[in-house]
Amino acid sequence: MAAILNVRAVLRGYRLTPTVAEALTRLLDDHVASIHSRTRISGKALSIKTQEYRVRAICGALVELRQGGFALESPWNLRRKHIEWLVRHWVDAKQSGGTIENKLTYLRALAGWMGKDNMVGTLSDYVDREASGLVRSYVAEVDRSWSGNGINAAEKIAEIAVTCPRVAVQLKLQVAFGLRIEESFLLRPLEAVKDTGMLDVTRGTKGGRKREVPIEVKIAVLEEAARLANPLTGSTIPADRTLKQWLNRYKAVLRKHGIVKKGLGITSHGLRHQYLQELYEKVSGVPAPIKLADTRPDPELHKEAMRRVVEAAGHSRVTKANAYLSTFARQERLAKPSPTIDEAAKALEAAGGNKTHAAAALGISRQALYRLLEAA
Template sequence: MAAILNVRAVVRGYRLTPTVAAALITLFDVHVASVHSRTRISAKPLSIKTQEYRVRGICAALVELREGGFPIASPWNVRHKHIEWLVQHWVRAKQTGGTIENKLTYLRALCEWMSKSNLVGTLADYVDRRENGLVRSYVAEVDRSWEANGVSAHEKIAEIATTCPRVAVQLKLQVAFGLRVEESFLLRPVEAVKDAGLLGVTRGTKGGREREVPIEVKIAVLEEAARLANPRTGSTIPEDRTLEQWRDRYYYVLERHGITKSGLGVTSHGLRHQYLQELYEKTSGAPAPIKQQGMRPDPELHAEAMRRVVAAAGHSRVTKANAYLSTFARQERLARPNPTIDEARAALETAGGNKTHAAAALGISRQALYRLLNAA
């Protein structure tokens, strides 16, 4: 039986009128676990965590509407003007494009449940994303691997093993196979070995996209994970803990050993970046662009490396590899010195006031030009 969130407990935490709360609970009871994404492959219901994000996002938006002077009596009364006001409110609050997009996704789901599928548009329908600095970039500008931040994965994981061998072996799985955190929790090492050469990653994947990654010479990691496997479930989550309880324990152990952005400057997700960067270099013969080595591989080898990286990462589009590897063009642009305000004004004058042409002449984005001019 699929797990469903206790929506009543979550809704009670918001300052909603009884009428609005009751209508929301009725909708959530029927729809909260249903899949809204059109790119998701799995037919399974949403996770409890995603269900809660959805409920909280919708409740918070309705509270914001009331505080902004729109005391709607029911979610069924939501109109275009309410969505437009919310977007402008979030933009004024300097929220990121990704955050606003996620909130619109929650509202879009709500409106589809009420058969108002065309009520909520995309962020670009309400604001100029470039003008407002809301363009979402999927190209890495900072190397998040442990190696790039001066942290030895081998030494740090050995240190963590003295506190908790299970957390350590899950980190080893992330290093060896590029797993996401939850994938490393839910991997069943004995079942996952498809044959001598491939590991099946089927649980905890993003959007239900199952994949196979090469085992190569890393069988020892799987053997260690198998020794620590829960005899009942087959995963490395201890028998006396739920997934949520184990997630809390996992991050507690990492924090104790400094694996946070505010500590050593890395998170466990950086191990996935490191694995995929190494896979790119092994396939192409050149370091990933994010390494800033200035070496470019043969174009065909680059294309093949990108395909392998995105397949190993479990994404749907080749361009998603740029989130881990960056691009040569982006790194070259970042390496150039920033133009001065005088240079920006001169370029703008030469371009006859056309900011797009001025930005191109300076080798920066239009958004960056706006930031430079506004800072003067």
């Protein structure tokens, strides 16, 4: 049976009017764990963590509306004008495009529960994202791999193994198979190995999207993980810890060894980047774009490498590979010297004041041009 969030406990932390709280409680009791996604594969209920994010986002929006002068008696009174006001409020507060999109996603779910499917749009329906500096980029501009930051993964993990062998073996699983953190926690090494030489990644995946990853010559990592496996669950989380407790322990060990952005400038997620970058190079024959190599691969090999990376990462769209690899075009653009304010002014004059044309002539985005002009 799926775990359901204690909705009332969360709502008590917000100053909602009695009528709003009562109506919202009924809606959440019926729907808080239901899926509201076109891309999710799993039919399972949402995790407790996602349920809580959803409830807090909805409650926070209702509180903001009341503070903004909208005396709603019930969530059923929500209208498009209220959503428009919220977006303007969030934009004015300098919240990121990703943060606002997430909030709109939760409000879209709420609207769907009330039969108002078309009431909440995407951020682009309310603002010009590029002009407002709210473009959400899925193309890497910085190499987040450990190797790209001068860290030898094998040596660092060996150092961590002295502190905690379990954390070390989970890191080894991440670098060997490109696993996410939770996937490495929940992998059951004795069950996941298939006769076909593939590793079955099924637990802890994003959106329930299962995948298979080639084992190749990395069986020793799985054997080590199997020796540390919890006999009750088969995973490498010890029997006396919950998933949340183990995550806290995992983070504490990494902090001790400097595996944080403010420390060595890396996170354990960088091991996943490293795996996928190495996979691209293995298939295409040239380093990933983020590695700033001078050579480009054969177009067909590039296409196949991108397909393999997306498949190994457990994503549905090929473009998601750019979050780990970057693109040759983006790296070439970043390598170019930034135009000066005088050059921007001349380009804008030559384009008759058209910022889109001026930005194209300068080889930068319109957002970058706006920033340059604001600095003048």
